[in-house]
Amino acid sequence: MNPSELGLPLSAAPVPVERASLTLLLRDAETGAAVGFEPVRLDDLADHMAETWRESCLRQHHPELSLSELSFNVRPLLKTDHGPACHGFLLEPSPPAPTSLSVPFTAHSLRAVATRAAERFIGCGQLKRGQLYSYEVQFRPEPERPAGSAPVLSDTASPPLEFDTCDRSPTLNWLEVPRRSLLARATAFPAGNAEAFQVFFVSSAFARAEHFARKGGSTTPPVETGAVLLGALCSCPESGDFFVVVTDAHEVLGAEQKAFSLNYTDQSWLRIQALLGARQAVTPALRLVGQAHGHNFLPGNGQTCAACPALPVCDLTNVYASEDDQLWTKATFAGAPCALCFIFGLSARGDRVHGLFTPHDARLRQRGYYVLPDFHPESWPCRSACRTPVSA
Amino acid sequence: MKALTPSPVKPAALAGSRRGMLHFEARDVTGTHVIEARNVQPATPAGAVATALASRMALPPNVPWMMRNDSTGAVLEEEKPIGDQLQAGAKVVLSPKAHLG
Numbered sequence: 282m283n284p285s286e287l288g289l290p291l292s293a294a295p296v297p298v299e300r301a302s303l304t305l306l307l308r309d310a311e312t313g314a315a316v317g318f319e320p321v322r323l324d325d326l327a328d329h330m331a332e333t334w335r336e337s338c339l340r341q342h343h344p345e346l347s348l349s350e351l352s353f354n355v356r357p358l359l360k361t362d363h364g365p366a367c368h369g370f371l372l373e374p375s376p377p378a379p380t381s382l383s384v385p386f387t388a389h390s391l392r393a394v395a396t397r398a399a400e401r402f403i404g405c406g407q408l409k410r411g412q413l414y415s416y417e418v419q420f421r422p423e424p425e426r427p428a429g430s431a432p433v434l435s436d437t438a439s440p441p442l443e444f445d446t447c448d449r450s451p452t453l454n455w456l457e458v459p460r461r462s463l464l465a466r467a468t469a470f471p472a473g474n475a476e477a478f479q480v481f482f483v484s485s486a487f488a489r490a491e492h493f494a495r496k497g498g499s500t501t502p503p504v505e506t507g508a509v510l511l512g513a514l515c516s517c518p519e520s521g522d523f524f525v526v527v528t529d530a531h532e533v534l535g536a537e538q539k540a541f542s543l544n545y546t547d548q549s550w551l552r553i554q555a556l557l558g559a560r561q562a563v564t565p566a567l568r569l570v571g572q573a574h575g576h577n578f579l580p581g582n583g584q585t586c587a588a589c590p591a592l593p594v595c596d597l598t599n600v601y602a603s604e605d606d607q608l609w610t611k612a613t614f615a616g617a618p619c620a621l622c623f624i625f626g627l628s629a630r631g632d633r634v635h636g637l638f639t640p641h642d643a644r645l646r647q648r649g650y651y652v653l654p655d656f657h658p659e660s661w662p663c664r665s666a667c668r669t670p671v672s673a
Numbered sequence: 674m675k676a677l678t679p680s681p682v683k684p685a686a687l688a689g690s691r692r693g694m695l696h697f698e699a700r701d702v703t704g705t706h707v708i709e710a711r712n713v714q715p716a717t718p719a720g721a722v723a724t725a726l727a728s729r730m731a732l733p734p735n736v737p738w739m740m741r742n743d744s745t746g747a748v749l750e751e752e753k754p755i756g757d758q759l760q761a762g763a764k765v766v767l768s769p770k771a772h773l774g
Binding site: 324327393397442443444445446447448449450451505507537541542543544545547548550551553554557568569572574603604605606608609611612613614615616617 | 694698701702703704705706707708709710711712713714717721722725726728729730731732733734735736739741743746748766768769771772773774
């Protein structure tokens with residue numbers, strides 16, 4: 282039986298990510314009429330590649346492999362064997378990488394591309410602002426590529442500046458820590474994707490993160506405040522899995538704090554980098570692993586439903602990763618092995634609620650975490666990969 | 674990533690800067706990406722250089738970037754020539770102009 286008859290996605294032959302030939306088709310959500318095509322550019326897949334690196338290398342006994350050393354293949358997951366429509370696609374490191382674990386991505390992972398396309402179509406009058414649209418991922422190798430969707434192999438937005446560069450990015454440092462030694466002492470707070478890489482918070486770091494994130498809730502009017510999260514990347518010598526331990530949280534000072542936004546200024550970054558440098562001089566494995574911030578406003582203006590007094594839990598909360606949080610995380614942690622986004626928020630009736638989000642399917646999604654009573658990075662062996670600078 | 678560094682390798686050029694051209698080191702805020710830039714035209718506006726550096730570091734193109742001189746803490750003015758704002762051998766940090774929400 283044909284796999285398509287079983288409802289299973291058909292995996293097309295792998296193609297290099299530089300020639301992924303993925304295109305989005307935007308349609309009017311009401312009529313289904315085609316609005317136009319938008320090519321998926323190589324830089325649209327940067328987060329996908331970083332996630333594939335994490336899942337197929339860092340979490341599979343190979344923390345020594347750097348992202349810049351890898352090449353990737355794309356396998357479109359076709360809906361049928363006679364059309365270009367895809368459920369999504371798989372991304373996998375290509376040989377000679379010692380691992381070829383495929384990581385699946387859905388059409389949702391390309392939402393930013395659809396948003397860009399919609400803006401373009403609004404600009405040229407093919408779509409009205411506010412008009413609902415849907416999009417479909419299509420695999421269109423060269424011969425059947427539709428007009429107006431020529432492949433874009435690199436970032437065409439870059440100005441054609443001519444200068445030479447040499448990649449001097451530092452190698453990844455990690456601690457070798459048997460994970461079970463931590464799990465035996467940890468308290469689990471499960472949520473969302475159980476397969477996500479594990480994140481441990483030292484209890485004092487968690488308390489500091491919450492304190493700084495909720496600090497803005499005591500001002501009038503409440504504003505967003507937050508902390509950066511410092512921690513160590515760890516590799517388990519037994520399972521080969523990779524995980525993160527958050528060891529400290531530091532208040533973001535000098536930031537522009539508003540009711541619905543938190544903007545790190547250059548002064549904020551100056552302080553963070555000075556702090557990080559000082560900490561890394563003592564413990565090289567420490568790095569910036571994420572941030573926490575407070576959504577210190579009442580969702581729905583604090584309007585609760587009639588049944589609220591009888592409900593044990595109010596499920597109208599503001600614990601979600603906003604579009605701004607998504608964009609900030611993509612920009613700040615591009616190509617980083619992990620990016621934690623911890624949000625401390627409120628329910629409509631003022632209960633304190635919180636959630637951890639990390640990139641999965643190339644977007645921030647809620648997941649669980651563990652809390653540890655303590656963790657001493659200097660007690661564990663620190664490893665580092667060897668790397669040769671790459672010129673371009 | 675290999676895939677995101679399309680420019681041809683120019684080992685000879687990297688051996689040293691051409692006369693009158695600028696060289697400096699740039700990194701992103703997390704220190705994940707560090708690149709050495711050589712033979713940058715000093716007359717190029719700093720904003721254009723920041724955009725090009727972000728592209729070479731495979732940072733998102735849909736975010737504007739600002740450059741800060743790491744030793745002085747000064748934020749480079751986008752429209753002014755980079756050569757008027759940086760000394761050769763300087764270190765700069767690229768920060769996204771984005772905010773949490």
